[in-house]
Amino acid sequence: MLSKLRCCFYGSKVRERIAVLLFQHKSKKQQQAESKLSTQKTTKMELGISTFGEVAPDSGAGKAVNAHQRVQELLEEVKLADEVGLDVYSFGEHHRPDFVVSAPEIMMAAAAAITKNIKLSSSVIVLSSADPVRVFQNLATIDLISNGRAEMMAGRGSFTESFPLFGYNLNDYDELFSEKLDLLLKINQQEVISWKGKFRAHLSNQGIYPRPLQSSIPIWLAVGGTPSSAVRAGKLNLPLAIAILGSPPQQFVPFVNLYRESAQKAGHDVSKLQLAISSQFYIAEDSKQAADEFYPSYEKLMNRVGKDRGWSPMSKAQFEYLRNDGPLVVCNVQLAIDKIMQQYEMFHNTRFLAQLVTGATPHHKVLKAIELFGTQVAPVIRKELGVEKPAAVDAI
Amino acid sequence: MLSKLRCCFYGSKVRERIAVLLFQHKSKKQQQAESKLSTQKTTKMELGISTFGEVAPDSGAGKAVNAHQRVQELLEEVKLADEVGLDVYSFGEHHRPDFVVSAPEIMMAAAAAITKNIKLSSSVIVLSSADPVRVFQNLATIDLISNGRAEMMAGRGSFTESFPLFGYNLNDYDELFSEKLDLLLKINQQEVISWKGKFRAHLSNQGIYPRPLQSSIPIWLAVGGTPSSAVRAGKLNLPLAIAILGSPPQQFVPFVNLYRESAQKAGHDVSKLQLAISSQFYIAEDSKQAADEFYPSYEKLMNRVGKDRGWSPMSKAQFEYLRNDGPLVVCNVQLAIDKIMQQYEMFHNTRFLAQLVTGATPHHKVLKAIELFGTQVAPVIRKELGVEKPAAVDAI
Numbered sequence: 001m002l003s004k005l006r007c008c009f010y011g012s013k014v015r016e017r018i019a020v021l022l023f024q025h026k027s028k029k030q031q032q033a034e035s036k037l038s039t040q041k042t043t044k045m046e047l048g049i050s051t052f053g054e055v056a057p058d059s060g061a062g063k064a065v066n067a068h069q070r071v072q073e074l075l076e077e078v079k080l081a082d083e084v085g086l087d088v089y090s091f092g093e094h095h096r097p098d099f100v101v102s103a104p105e106i107m108m109a110a111a112a113a114i115t116k117n118i119k120l121s122s123s124v125i126v127l128s129s130a131d132p133v134r135v136f137q138n139l140a141t142i143d144l145i146s147n148g149r150a151e152m153m154a155g156r157g158s159f160t161e162s163f164p165l166f167g168y169n170l171n172d173y174d175e176l177f178s179e180k181l182d183l184l185l186k187i188n189q190q191e192v193i194s195w196k197g198k199f200r201a202h203l204s205n206q207g208i209y210p211r212p213l214q215s216s217i218p219i220w221l222a223v224g225g226t227p228s229s230a231v232r233a234g235k236l237n238l239p240l241a242i243a244i245l246g247s248p249p250q251q252f253v254p255f256v257n258l259y260r261e262s263a264q265k266a267g268h269d270v271s272k273l274q275l276a277i278s279s280q281f282y283i284a285e286d287s288k289q290a291a292d293e294f295y296p297s298y299e300k301l302m303n304r305v306g307k308d309r310g311w312s313p314m315s316k317a318q319f320e321y322l323r324n325d326g327p328l329v330v331c332n333v334q335l336a337i338d339k340i341m342q343q344y345e346m347f348h349n350t351r352f353l354a355q356l357v358t359g360a361t362p363h364h365k366v367l368k369a370i371e372l373f374g375t376q377v378a379p380v381i382r383k384e385l386g387v388e389k390p391a392a393v394d395a396i
Numbered sequence: 397m398l399s400k401l402r403c404c405f406y407g408s409k410v411r412e413r414i415a416v417l418l419f420q421h422k423s424k425k426q427q428q429a430e431s432k433l434s435t436q437k438t439t440k441m442e443l444g445i446s447t448f449g450e451v452a453p454d455s456g457a458g459k460a461v462n463a464h465q466r467v468q469e470l471l472e473e474v475k476l477a478d479e480v481g482l483d484v485y486s487f488g489e490h491h492r493p494d495f496v497v498s499a500p501e502i503m504m505a506a507a508a509a510i511t512k513n514i515k516l517s518s519s520v521i522v523l524s525s526a527d528p529v530r531v532f533q534n535l536a537t538i539d540l541i542s543n544g545r546a547e548m549m550a551g552r553g554s555f556t557e558s559f560p561l562f563g564y565n566l567n568d569y570d571e572l573f574s575e576k577l578d579l580l581l582k583i584n585q586q587e588v589i590s591w592k593g594k595f596r597a598h599l600s601n602q603g604i605y606p607r608p609l610q611s612s613i614p615i616w617l618a619v620g621g622t623p624s625s626a627v628r629a630g631k632l633n634l635p636l637a638i639a640i641l642g643s644p645p646q647q648f649v650p651f652v653n654l655y656r657e658s659a660q661k662a663g664h665d666v667s668k669l670q671l672a673i674s675s676q677f678y679i680a681e682d683s684k685q686a687a688d689e690f691y692p693s694y695e696k697l698m699n700r701v702g703k704d705r706g707w708s709p710m711s712k713a714q715f716e717y718l719r720n721d722g723p724l725v726v727c728n729v730q731l732a733i734d735k736i737m738q739q740y741e742m743f744h745n746t747r748f749l750a751q752l753v754t755g756a757t758p759h760h761k762v763l764k765a766i767e768l769f770g771t772q773v774a775p776v777i778r779k780e781l782g783v784e785k786p787a788a789v790d791a792i
Binding site for chain 1: 419451461463464468471491492493495496497498499501502503505507508510529530532534537538540541543560561562563564596597598599600602603604605606607609754786
């Protein structure tokens with residue numbers, strides 16, 4: 001059954017499968033040792049939302065009515081998420097007619113201007129095909145607009161449309177990311193830099209402006225399931241974001257341990273590592289209602305993406321399996337609390353990101369799900385974990 | 397005297413001087429014929445503000461307190477400009493520690509989210525060193541956020557910091573602009589395009605998303621005084637923006653005529669051409685007060701920029717000359733009305749952009765100047781010209 005399950009977005013089917021195999025080939029003893037490492041006490045739990053802005057493409061070029069409506073809805077969603085006290089809201093980059101966000105920083109900037117406390121992030125910015133100088137300037141400006149609430153999740157890209165669009169070769173997939181991350185991290189630390197690389201013009205004692213309000217922009221690595229990505233994040237002491245979409249969450253424990261081990265080996269303080277777990281999410285007063293309202297959006301998305309990737313069509317049975325025994329958080333309030341807490345017990349993650357899938361769900365129902373998440377799910381989880389609602393900005 | 401005057405920003409001293417020479421070498425008859433062409437009736441007059449976001453650099457890397465304050469002030473300024481009924485607000489791109497806006501689209505997006513009617517523009521986006529695909533995606537997204545209020549002024553760049561920063565050669569100054577403008581205009585018209593050029597990766601049947609709400613993004617050419625720029629804008633039937641900063645405005649009449657002649661020769665409807673005139677601007681209840689409050693900001697800016705460009709230091713006498721007989725609109729309400737109307741008589745421009753210079757002026761006084769512009773200057777000019785306050789979006 002599992003091998004037939006699908007995953008998407010941050011991780012390809014192949015990469016998520018690697019994480020699963022990594023788990024299955026560990027001995028009992030290794031698993032116990034890893035479990036110990038993974039249960040180290042963390043000090044915070046942020047609860048937030050990520051979106052890709054799915055949209056029904058307009059029939060042709062010209063007036064983008066659907067896209068317009070979707071953007072307006074996204075702004076309402078982030079405003080509400082802020083009002084109900086959620087901690088973070090992130091926008092994901094795609095370059096396709098069926099997703100409205102190709103410029104996550106632009107959406108983040110608009111969101112920054114109409115919110116007060118919520119952190120604004122990207123899930124993800126495809127750093128491999130972006131210019132780190134522009135990305136940093138965008139984020140620093142958003143940080144100044146938001147009074148220090150900007151952050152970034154950087155990824156190699158699960159969808160590949162951005163590579164030919166910006167003139168990059170998929171053969172350089174990892175090397176591109178590695179080099180651009182190196183430059184971005186340097187710009188984030190230094191106002192004036194000199195730098196040489198293979199994929200971008202050299203910089204010679206040049207200043208990058210403006211500087212952010214925070215001492216630096218928090219940069220997360222968002223990954224699929226490739227072990228070397230966990231090692232990279234650990235070695236670099238960077239926060240890690242994992243999307244668990246098509247496999248049982250426990251199969252990611254070795255992957256998370258690999259991250260923490262890599263950080264420990266590199267001499268970093270493991271207790272300070274940040275980890276985000278993201279799962280597809282929709283809640284309603286009643287679990288069956290949640291499933292019924294969510295499934296049309298989910299089926300549509302999975303089949304549209306699956307068409308490009310050679311997946312068999314989504315079935316109700318697969319959906320029910322993923323909802324009951326897999327990572328999908330599509331249920332009522334109490335079951336959502338239980339599922340997020342189960343994940344926490346497994347990973348001791350510092351953040352849970354609810355990945356909204358909303359293409360065919362009426363907007364007012366999506367808003368209701370956000371409201372329930374902020375007002376009924378989040379307070380219980382914070383109480384159970386003894387987590388103070390964190391100040392919006394902890395780095396100023 | 398004139399030859400010693402300075403100009404900056406859109407146009408270098410040299411380029412503004414070319415426009416002056418162009419004027420001086422025309423015969424009386426030519427000047428009369430041109431004057432006739434330049435007085436063709438226009439149907440609208442938009443009144444707006446442009447800003448570069450001057451800022452006192454922070455002492456070092458790290459917390460950008462001055463930049464933070466300046467960004468917050470800019471957002472207050474655009475909000476007020478919208479509230480007092482001004483038609484357009486634009487942000488200019490610079491990559492220096494003394495200007496806070498390196499990412500105008502990010503500021504436009506934030507402004508879009510907190511305003512209702514005002515158009516959001518860039519003065520300028522340095523298109524020569526940008527990627528037209530990203531620029532279009534940014535602007536289309538801003539258009540969706542703002543319900544169709546996004547536009548762009550594209551320029552070759554007067555400051556040159558962006559060229560080495562993004563790996564471009566100043567030797568390609570015009571060729572870069574020309575090629576990137578070509579791609580941008582095509583993307584603006586077509587959802588899916590194929591394109592080949594010298595400075596950017598080819599595009600082969602690729603879609604650029606999202607599409608804007610307006611049928612296309614209004615793209616203006618912002619120029620200094622180079623005659624070939626006027627010819628290009630006219631031939632392409634694009635709106636033209638001229639900054640008149642250091643020379644008497646009438647010396648730009650031949651330049652504007654060259655624009656209109658070029659459009660006419662290319663078969664375009666001259667009566668529909670749009671023309672923006674931009675001048676440095678500050679008003680107060682009393683003219684002397686305006687001069688006293690403006691001069692410290694102006695002197696600071698001109699001397700800082702002039703240091704890089706080899707200008708002699710600004711003097712009070714030069715300032716008074718520019719204020720009384722030159723393009724500076726630094727005065728009381730009535731004199732501002734007179735000066736803007738004189739410009740209109742000369743150019744029949746469709747837009748006046750007040751270029752705020754505010755680095756050393758207290759913020760509440762800048763807000764007062766915006767309020768006076770919107771509530772006392774703009775209504776009189778609209779009435780005199782019989783201009784209806786235009787609907788914010790005329791292209792939806």
